[in-house]
Amino acid sequence: MINIVIVDDHELFREGLVLVLGQVDNFNIVADYNSGDEFLKQIDPLEVDVVLMDIKMEGLNGIETTIKLKEIKPDIKVIAVTMFVEDSYYLQMINAGAHGFVLKKAGKYELMQAVTEVNSGGNFFSQEILKKMAFKAINKEVEKEKALSPREVEVLKLICKGLSSKEISEELFLSPKTIEVHRSNLLRKTDQKNIAQLVIWALKNNHISLG
Amino acid sequence: MINIVIVDDHELFREGLVLVLGQVDNFNIVADYNSGDEFLKQIDPLEVDVVLMDIKMEGLNGIETTIKLKEIKPDIKVIAVTMFVEDSYYLQMINAGAHGFVLKKAGKYELMQAVTEVNSGGNFFSQEILKKMAFKAINKEVEKEKALSPREVEVLKLICKGLSSKEISEELFLSPKTIEVHRSNLLRKTDQKNIAQLVIWALKNNHISLG
DNA sequence: TTGTCACTAAGGGTTTTCCCTTAGCGTAAT
DNA sequence: ATTACGCTAAGGGAAAACCCTTAGTGACAA
Numbered sequence: 001m002i003n004i005v006i007v008d009d010h011e012l013f014r015e016g017l018v019l020v021l022g023q024v025d026n027f028n029i030v031a032d033y034n035s036g037d038e039f040l041k042q043i044d045p046l047e048v049d050v051v052l053m054d055i056k057m058e059g060l061n062g063i064e065t066t067i068k069l070k071e072i073k074p075d076i077k078v079i080a081v082t083m084f085v086e087d088s089y090y091l092q093m094i095n096a097g098a099h100g101f102v103l104k105k106a107g108k109y110e111l112m113q114a115v116t117e118v119n120s121g122g123n124f125f126s127q128e129i130l131k132k133m134a135f136k137a138i139n140k141e142v143e144k145e146k147a148l149s150p151r152e153v154e155v156l157k158l159i160c161k162g163l164s165s166k167e168i169s170e171e172l173f174l175s176p177k178t179i180e181v182h183r184s185n186l187l188r189k190t191d192q193k194n195i196a197q198l199v200i201w202a203l204k205n206n207h208i209s210l211g
Numbered sequence: 212m213i214n215i216v217i218v219d220d221h222e223l224f225r226e227g228l229v230l231v232l233g234q235v236d237n238f239n240i241v242a243d244y245n246s247g248d249e250f251l252k253q254i255d256p257l258e259v260d261v262v263l264m265d266i267k268m269e270g271l272n273g274i275e276t277t278i279k280l281k282e283i284k285p286d287i288k289v290i291a292v293t294m295f296v297e298d299s300y301y302l303q304m305i306n307a308g309a310h311g312f313v314l315k316k317a318g319k320y321e322l323m324q325a326v327t328e329v330n331s332g333g334n335f336f337s338q339e340i341l342k343k344m345a346f347k348a349i350n351k352e353v354e355k356e357k358a359l360s361p362r363e364v365e366v367l368k369l370i371c372k373g374l375s376s377k378e379i380s381e382e383l384f385l386s387p388k389t390i391e392v393h394r395s396n397l398l399r400k401t402d403q404k405n406i407a408q409l410v411i412w413a414l415k416n417n418h419i420s421l422g
Numbered sequence: 423t424t425g426t427c428a429c430t431a432a433g434g435g436t437t438t439t440c441c442c443t444t445a446g447c448g449t450a451a452t
Numbered sequence: 453a454t455t456a457c458g459c460t461a462a463g464g465g466a467a468a469a470c471c472c473t474t475a476g477t478g479a480c481a482a
Contacts, residue, residue: 011318016227023230084421107222149458162408164438177461184441194468195439197373199410203421210295210415360428375468388431395471405438406469 002119003047006032007039007065008054008081013104017052020108027115036065043073050077050119052111053098055089056206063089066096077118084204085128100124148189153207155182160199160208213330214258217243218250218276219265219292224315228263231319238326247276254284261288261330263322264309266300267417274300277307288329295415296339311335357400364418366393371410371419 004027008014014032022029030046033039037059039051051069055062066078079100080093090101100118102111103126114124125133148156158168165179172179192198202208215238219225225243233240241257244250248270250262262280266273277289290311291304301312311329313322314337325335336344359367369379376390383390403409413419 010316012231012315012322013224013227015231015319016224019230019234020223020226104223105221108226111223151459160407160411162403162405162411164405166438174459175461177463178459180439180441181460183439187440192373193440194373194375194406196371196406196410199407200371200373200421203414210411362429377468385429386431388433389429391469391471392429392431394469398470404470 001026001028002115003028003030003049004052004115005030005039005043005046005048005050006052007034007036007057007062008032008052009034009057010054017111021111021115024112027112036060036062036068040065040068040072043069048073048076050079050115052079052081052115055080055082055093056209063092063096066093066098070097079114079118079124082206084206085132089206090129090132101129102126103128148186152182152186152189155179156186156198156202156207159183159186159195160202212237212239213326214239214241214260215263215326216241216250216254216257216259216261217263218245218247218268218273219243219263220245220268221265228322232322232326235323238323247271247273247279250276251279251283254280259284259287261290261326263290263292263326266291266293266304267420274303274307277304277309281308290325290329290335293417295417296343300417301340301343312340313337314339357402359397359400363393363397363400366390367397367409367413367418370394370397370406371413 004021006014006017006021006029008017011034014034018029018032021027030048031042033042035057036053040060053062053066057065060068062080066080069076069078074097077100078096078098079102080090080098081102081104082090083104085103093101100114100123102114102124106126110126117124154172155168158171163171165176165183168174168179169176186198187193190198190201192201199208203210215232217225217228217232217240219228222245225245229240229243232238241259242253244253246268247264251271264273264277268276271279273291277291280287280289285308288311289304289307289309290313291301291309292313292315293301294315296314304312311325311334313325313335317337321337328335365383366379369382374382376387376394379385379390380387397409398404401409401412403412410419414421
């Protein structure tokens, strides 16, 4: 019997997942939470083998939650769940200790396979994720250049809100010219050619959300 | 007993919905489909009371599917399901004959209420949708101006792909100046101030998707 | 028939973005 | 200590976006 916990702030999706996996033989849904905080608060007495963890959540996100979980319960396996292949956080998630990675658009059989695999000590990654990883591994020197600095992320979010360089400079008490530099670096690092593409990129990489 | 069909191309979400609603007393999930085409093709022999219909789908979308459904089976009630409050298609959906409208982030109890209400001849709209409708009704003269023309939608999609006015003009065999006009009209009609905001608006209003 | 509106196009102007360069400062790693 | 890098800032220039006006066409409706 595999004891499973689900952490996801999308209510209907989570409830659906509970039922989909709950009807599988050998799967036992121990509990489900809509935030990392709630989960960590109540994890202690539970008997858990595998956690299905959404990456993007209010409060503690999946990465932070996974790191803290591994500190107190290093034996619990984590499978990251995300919406997009492009999500750049998956490397951080693996770094935090995740053993698997599936997309939300995956079917239930893929998810079942992931849970079984990871529970028995293996790894499981959706095909799309593996392709992405292979591609990044091949071009790793390019990859290294692409990590965004905190300042760049800050500027990125304001750009996506529709602020001009001048407005952003006033918001952050910087020169407009500095913002222009950040803008250029953002386009270069993300490999996008203008703001329209940058906004889409930011969404797919979970730097902003539509909520 | 209320006979329910679910039409949604998001596999895990749909499977989850089937199980969540399937365990409710008096609810009977007749079938579920991942596209409007599939649904219409197989609707004929089925005994159906209520259809939960995603708006944004590959192939036939929720609106088109609802219109065709109403032509052949006018008594079947439709509840539209969507991701965002901003989704401007909800008016078209109501026009197509939908009796209810819920957000995907709604909980299962809200969904259950919607199904029950609509089945017994009533309407059900999420609170957020009602607010939006009330607001639009108040400002209806503004509203009328905001319907996008086919050409504008076409240009909008290309803008969101990151094409410049010049590139779009080449794609559509038009003058760059014409595209600039469409651009201005898009910003004015959607009440957004630049491309960053326009892209977000297009996503929330289901003109483009991240898929 | 008159009016409205989508679509087309152009002129002309301001602002913003985009892209390049150079450069000083501070911090952290080797 | 030298290197590397993030952050800051500026100059300069090309391109694109943004915003206004005017205007002709065709289609569709009152």
